[in-house]
Structure formats: structure tokens, C-alpha cells
Amino acid sequence: MGRKQLAGIIAAAGLGVLVVGYGLAFALTGDKVPGDTTVLGISLGGLSEDDAKAKLQAGLKDRLVLPIKVKAGPSTYQVKPAEAGLTLDVDATIAEAGAGRSLNPARIWQGMTGGDAVQPVVAKDEAKLKAAIEKLATQVNRPATEGTITFVKAKAVQHPSADGLQVDNEKATETVVSGFPSDGNPKDLQVSVTKPKAGSEAIDKAMTEYAVPAMSGPVRLTVGDKSADLQPEEIAPALTLVAKDGGFTPSLNAKLLEPLFVERFKKLETLPKDATVQIVAGKPKVIPAVDGMVVARDKVAPAILALLPKPSGQRTAAVGLSHTKAAVTTEAATALGIKEVMGQFTTKFPHATYRNVNIGTAARKINGTMLKPNEMFSLNKIVGERTKANGFTEGNIINGGKFVLDLGGGVSQSATTTFNAAFFAGLKDVEHKAHSVYINRYPVGREATVAWPSVDLKFLNDSGHGILVQTLFTASTPNSPGVITVKIWGTKVWDITAGQSEKTNFRAPGLVYNTEPNCRAQAPTGGFDIKIYRYFAKNGQRVKTESFVTNYNAADDIRCGPKPGTTPPTPPASTDTPPTPSTGKPSTTTRPPS
Template sequence: MAVITRDAQRKRTRSRLRAIFVPLLVVPLAVIGIAVAIAFAADQLYADRALPGVTVAGVSVGSLSRDAVIDRLQSELARPWSESSIVATYDGRSWSTTNGALGVRPDVAAAADTAIAFGKSGGAVERLAAWADALRGDARVAFTLQAQGGALDAWLGQVSSDTDRAAVSGSLAVGPTGLVVTEPVVGRQLDRVSTAASVLAAQSLQDRKIDLSVREVYPAVDASGFAEALAKARAATTPLTVRVEDRVVSEDAAGLASLLVIDRVLAKPGELSTPPAGAIVPATRYRYTVSLDEARVTDWVKALGVKLDRPAVAAKYSASKEGTLSVIAGVNGIRLDQDKMRSLMLAELLTSATTASRELAAPAIPDSTAFTTDQAKEWLPKLSKTSTFTTYFPPSRSRFANISTGASQFDGVVIMPGQSFSFWNLLGPVTVERGYAYAGAIIQNRSDENVIGGGLCQVSTTMFNALSKLGYQIDERHAHGYLIDRYPLGLDAAVFDPGVDFRWTNDTDVPVFLWSWVGDTFVTFDVWSMPIGRTVTFSDALQKNFVDVPPDQPADPAFPKGVSVKGRDVFRTRTVSDASGKAIHQDFFASHYAPVWGGPLPAPATPPAP
């Protein structure tokens, strides 16, 4: 039996392994060596040429030199490319052009360099992979586009002139005819950089469409800072009709707009809507506010009351020539409740109207007369004529019209205890429509023959003398500019609107009323009341500081030629005592009169020579 040692067995095993694995290692190494040799040979062969199978935008340039690649790309890429169309679209509109018209061309030289360099960098494995791609037809080289000249910029400018729209900031103001409104408009602006990038991003020879990149441009005041204010302003200026019973007053948009306060204020964070991403937004944004000016609303309501009120008419008396009194009945009225109307306006005016006009039923309250018919009847049997006074004037139709019209305004009007009387407040407007005419009056110490209502001073002077001798409280009295001899010296009472009034107060506990009688050359005022037990005395007139007419003083047209009156100061004192003899009034009436004259007498006629 053979004996095999352990060492011999081991040697035999190693020999078998070598026989198996050495061929397995040698063959791949040989293949790799051959591949490396081939790759090295290929690198040398294609050092200045594109690898086989390389394409640029679908154009085969494999195995071509750089110059040949450029020639082929010029022929098969650049020329067809220039004729390919570009259609840009935005918001339903389109703008057509071609690559050639825009000066957009493939960068052929750069593409050729890229094609030649393909598969010639990196390690052996990377190069082999590139060869494999090339041989499979997967060696596709991209190209870049370049814009030559200014054609692309010019085209973008033309397109932007169609797409761009200036942003308009909203504005709201009050004008002469109502609201002045500029609605806000969000603008548009072509994003030239983004659009140019889209034009230069193509990678094929096909006709193509691109979407224009247009950004919104927000104004300083956009709709979110404008719409609410505009709605309030339009609500407030909705034509308004206000009604009290059968009386109606309408106010148009212009009148209502005058009640508004419109402000543009800085918008705080979160007060306005957030613009979309990409929008161009100003650093500072504003909003409008609309409110009502409460003081103006108050004034407007007061003026409304003048139009809508139907004031109560106090009872009056009428006197006959025979001295018989009768009662003219009073009439209750109605007036606007101004406090409630003001609150209603402030609450309602800024709310939206559902119709083209708005109508409000104004809150009203009864207006009761201060002197009722029942009171007049109660006092009637107790009244008697307590004073009368008459003054005279030269015949004149216009003067008669003014005196009779003016005096009649005071007939029968009752002045209650404690009530004050103002000549102008009770007289009312002096207009031709009310019966007044142009006549002479003293203006700045000189007669003016063309004054509407000339002669009303005769009414106030006559009234003053009739009342003053009864002892009533005199609150305001003025002298004329020059002395008028048909009035008691120093006891005239001139009136002129504005600023010159005759006022007195019934400081007794019984009512008083006046009644006038006017003839062609006279006016009389009767005072009706009850005897009050007062004693009235006037001092004699104290005349001082006489002044002659200066030689250069112009003649007064109301004075006859050759007639002059010296200027002077006149002082009268009135003392009023009650039934016990206690003085209750002491008035000092001071009058300053300027000199006046009618000019020199005409020279006597020269008798004819014998």
C-alpha cells in the first residue's frame, strides 16, 4: 500500500489550482490590455475629430474634424435654425417672428468644440463609456444660442409696448360738481430677462411657442386700499330727498360731497391684500378713508331746517282807524328735529343705497307759537293805545313805497314781556320783490339817491320816539350822518344793514304791539299796551362843537342850493322812573352830526344892456 505524505499532497493540490486560475486571470488581463491599446490608438486617431456617432441637435458630426463639424453645423443647423419661427403668446394675443429676425443663432464654434471634446477626458473607464455611448448613438451634444446685435432687444421693446400698461394709483377727492374719482389700475410689465431666456433656451430646429413672462405692477393705491372708501363716498353722494309732511328738499351729489372728509393714509401691515408672487410692489402703499365732517353736517342740517320748517305764526292784533282791536289768529307750525336729523345723517349717509336716489323722512316736532290765539283774546280787552308819534317827509312815490312797506312789517306784532326787538330781524329782506324802491339815504354823511329801501330810517325814528317816551329799555340807537330838522333834535334813530340797528326790550310784565299809519307825507306809530305807571322825562338838547361847512366840501344832492346846516354834537338824557318815583333807566343819547350843504346859489342873471 502506497503511503502519501502530507507535503506531497499539498504540492499536488497547488499545481491543480494553478492550472485552473492562471488562465482565468491571464485572459481578462489580455483583453484589458488589448482594449487599452485600442483606446490609446483610438485617442490618437480621433484626437482632432469627433468620435463616431456624435450628434449635435440631431446633426451627425461623427468622425469629422472641427472645421468639418463647423461647416456641417452651419449648413444643417444654423441655416435652418434662422428660418424657424417663434410665436410668443400672452393673454390670448400672439407675436410671431423668426430666429433669424431676432439675431438668435446657435453658437456653432462652441458646439463644435464640445463635440470634438466628447469622450476625451476622464479616466479610461469614462472614455470607454463615452465610446460606448457614441457607438450606440447616445452621444448627443447640446448647443447654446447667442443673440447677435440688438434685434432681440428691439423685438422685446416692441412686444412690451403691446403688453405693458402703466399702473394707475387710485385717487378720490371732492370737486365742484361732486366726487372726482380715478380708479386704480394694476399695471403690467414684460419681464425682458425671463422672456429673453425663453427665446435662447431652445434645443431643436422645430418652430416653437413661448409664453411671455409678464409681471403685475401695483400702484401706490390699489383696489384693496380704494374700493371700500369709494363705496362709502358714492353712498354718501347718492342724491338725497328729505321730506317733512308736504315739504321736500333735494340735495345733489355736489352738495352731499361737501360733507365728506377724504384722506389718503399710509397703509399698515395687514390692512391691504397681498399681491401675487412676482408682482412689482411699491415700497410704500396707501389707502383712502372716508368720513363725514360732523360740523359740516350740523351746518347742513341747520340750512335744511330753514327750508323745511314751517314756523308757527304768533297771534297778532289789528287796529282800525276808529281804535277797535281784533285778533288775527296764530297758526301752529312744525320744524325739523335737528338733533335727530343730524344723528340720522351720520348713521345713514355712508351706508350703501339700494336705488339711484335716497329718500329720508325727516324727524319733525311741533312748533308752538309764543303768543297764542287764546292769549291774544285774553289780553284784548285790557289793551289800549298808550303812545303815538308822527313824523313827516317830502312827497315822493319811492319814499312812500319804502316807508309804507317797511312800517307794515311791524303792524300788530306782539312783543311779549322780556322779549327783545330788533328792527332788522323783524323787518326781513329789503328787496324790490317785496315792494321796496330806490330812494335817498344817508351813506357816510352824504345823501345817496340810489339806495334800495331809502327812507326806512323814518320808520325807525318814528318808532323810537313812540316807544322811548313810554320808558321801555333802549338797547341800540344811532344818529344820522347829518342833522335832519324834521326829526326831534338828538332823537333820531338811523338804521342801515349791516351793523346799524334799532333795538329795544319789553322790560314790563305786559305785552306790547305797534300799529302804523302811512300817508303821502307822514308816518304814525301807535303803541298799544297797558298803562305801566312809568314817568319819562327828556332833557333839553345840549348842542356843542358847531362846525361850519368847509369851503371844499362837495354839495349834497338832497339839499337845495344855498342851504347849509352846521355840524354839531347833540346830547339828550332820558330818565325813566317807576310808579314809586325810583329811576329804572337813565339813557344818554349822544349824536354827532356832520356839516352839510346844497352848494352855492346860482349867480343872478345879468340884466340886458339898455
């Protein structure tokens, strides 16, 4: 065998060894992650592509939903990955790590000897990410603030200046993305810092030269020989000093002090009086407006600010008066066109002291109500809550089909009378609710109850002119019923008549025996439905018709005492007189007044 043959055999044998080794290396590493590969500390070396994906997903499961924390100055903020549109691209991350079969010798060699820490590949929803960064910027960004001085209980309180911050949105995006998945530790945002223009020296100067003297005593404002004093503790809540350009600027919130001015300037000024419409000698009359002379508000704040730094004895300034017109002029009141009765109604009520109090109080509060075109009448708003402080007392109301005592009982008499006046005036019915049971002194189906604050009587002045509501009230006596009349004055638009259907859907009352100590007997009333019509006419011709249905429940026959033939309950033992034996007879049934 020659040397050439031997060399060929040896070469062939070596190539075979290489081929076998290459095949073995490919079999062992060709589809596996390189041996030393990690992703965020999770070791994936030597795993198949599918196993590496599964391990990576399991290892990062909790971190993928953690908020990304970022820090600007001393404050920490959070961005939710879902809101920012950030997700982990597992496939791309594993591919980046080097998984997958390859015949490339270099790739096979890396699988046997290589691998490194690989950053996760993050998928981004650009629109969501942009919105999340803009939201973050609104939380972080703030302008530089100058030092201020405010006053609490007439004591000056110093507030130091503060730097401003401004986020770089592009770099903030990089920071947020690099922080996903979160490890719980905040990453620093890159922000620019802006400095306030005035230093601390300006605030120190303001304290010495203005703030401390400002609270040293009252200031006095004069009009002629009249004056009004304003105390430091009254001025303090509206006073502020702001550092500016090395100095300071005082300011006074005059709107905050207006209630104080109104009270304190009463003796310095004459307030204007609005023109009104009143019923005089049975006819509407325009009461002219009266212009006023009031303290010129635009002069008050500058005068106070100029006095505050001055020492005692020099804290007085004159303020002028300005001519002020009434809000409602005589011409405006005349133009409302309140000249005739549009609609009126009268109801009577049986004698009861509480009725005189409650119906009379409501009538007085309603009387004189004036509405401009398209203004709303609300009885609850005008009359107010039915409390003792507001002039009301306890009386009968209907609750759950029973008559019970409560504050304001009887006010519904005023509501019913007002409702019918508005009905015949042709005004738009916005809200009314009939009593749950029929009360025979009211027009059937055409009445209204009220309760604070949920049940109201409302109507809209849709007449095109102003209206004035007038009430006439006569208290009841033991020998005569009370009377309430409501007239609505304006410009008459419609001739109104009313109609009604037959009663339908009759409901029979029940019979109830009540042995409770606080029992109140009640006469029965049947329930029914009825339809009410309102006919609108002009010049004798009907133009339109409106209707509504009123539903009345039945009111039970309530008798105080045990049911005949039953054993009454045993009353509690008493150490005084023995209980009176029951006769077993029910008491006389009467309807309580309402």
C-alpha cells in the first residue's frame, strides 16, 4: 500500500469521525437553548424550545401583572402594564436566546459552550403606551411654585417655594418599557428641574414688612362721618402674599369677603330695591324700583391692602359710594304684563288649630311669588321644610293609607288650592301627586299633596308673560270653616274648563281591629280611578284638551279594640289602680281630621 493510499484512508477515517461527532452534537444541542442562557434570572440552558417557553411563562407569571414603578424626585408613580399596552413576546424572547434547530456549526458550538443573559422581548401597543406616558406626565409635571404666606386664625403661615418638574416623554417611554416585567423596584425618570424666580429672602421680607403688621389690628373704612371696622381674623382667610421677582405681592379675595361686606356696610350704604308687582286695592300695581348708593366694591380691596402694612393710628381709609341700579327695573316689572286674573280657586277646611297654623303659614309663604316667563313654581322650594323653626306644627297626614301625626299636616290644602288655580290659569303642569285616598272636601281627581323633600307641586309659567301668585287666607273658628283662595295674576291666554269621567275600578276598604295603645280609629273610604280633562279655548273655540288619571286607594275601616268575640290581650300589671275590664265592644269609628 502506497503512502497516498494510506493518507487517503486516514483522511477518510478522520472525516468519518468528524461527521459522526457533528451528527452527535447536532442531535444533542441542535434544538436546545444554549447552556448558560438566562432571562431575568430564569435559567433556560439546555431546554428545548417548548420547555423553555413554558418555564419562562411560569417564572414570570406574577411579574407580568405587577405595576411598573418609576421615581421622580421623592415621589414614586405606577404604570399598569395592561393600560400601557405592554406584553411579553415569549416566542421572540426564546428565539433571541438561540433555541431552535440549526445545521450551522457555529450555532451547534454555541449550544454546547455558549449562552448568556438575554433581555426579554417586549411587545408594545403604541397608542396605549403613548396615552399611559401622557397620563404619567400629568402626574409628575408641575410648575415651580413661588413661596407664599397665608393666614390661619390671624397668624401668618409661611409656605416655602418649590422646584418644578418636567418629564421627557420619549425617555420616560424607554424607562417604562425597560422596567417591564417589573421587579418591584422603581426606576428613575429623567426629568428637568425648573427653579422658582424668587428666593426665600422675598418671603422673609414679606413676613417682616407686611404679614406681621397686617394682623396687628383692625382697619377702618369710612364714608363721610360713618365707618366700618374689619378685624384681622375676618380679613385673614382672604389674604395671601406671593413672592415675586425678589419681592412679594399681596392679594385679597374680595368675593370671599363679600358676605362680611354686606353685613358691615349696612350703615354706610343704601341698597337698591327691585321693582315689584303687588296687589293694591284688589288690582295689580307696579311698585317702582329704587336705585341705591353702595360702597364701591372695586375700591374696597385696594384700600384694605394699602392699610394692612401701616401701624396703628394710620389704618383708616375713605371709600366712595357708587350709584347702583336695581336688578329689576320699573320698566322690566311693567313689561311682565301682570294685569288680570288668569285663574283662581278656593277651598274650605274644618276647624283645627294645626290647620290654621300650617295652611296659614304655607299661604303666607306662597303669597307674592312672582315668576318670569319660563320660570318654575316649586311649592317645596317656596314653602321650605316643614319644621317648627319654619313656622309649622304637627297635624294629620296620610301615611300608608292611615292618618298619622307629622309636622306640616294640612299643607296639602294649600297645595291643592294652588294646583287648581294654576290648572284654571292654563299653566303647564310639571309635577303633582294626588292624595293616596280621596278626601271629600277636595275636587275629586283634581288635587295635590306634598311632602318634604320628595313630593312636590310644580308648574311652569309658559304664558309668555310674568305671573304673580296671590293667596287670601281666613282662619277657621269653632263655628266657621277656614278658607284659602289662590289667585294667579298675569295676562290671560286661555279660557279653561274642566271635565271628568265616571269613576271606575272601584276598590273596597278592609276592616281592621287594632288593639294597640296608640290606635286611631278611621272611617272607611272606597278606592277608585277617575280621568280628569282640561279644555283650552280661545274666543269660544276649543283649541286643545289635556287629561290625566287619578288613582285613589281604599282606606280601611280601622276600629280600636279587639274583634268582637275574641279575648282581649291582658294588659301589663300595675301597682296603682287595677285595669278596667274590656266590654269587647269596638270604639266609635270616626275619621280623623286631615
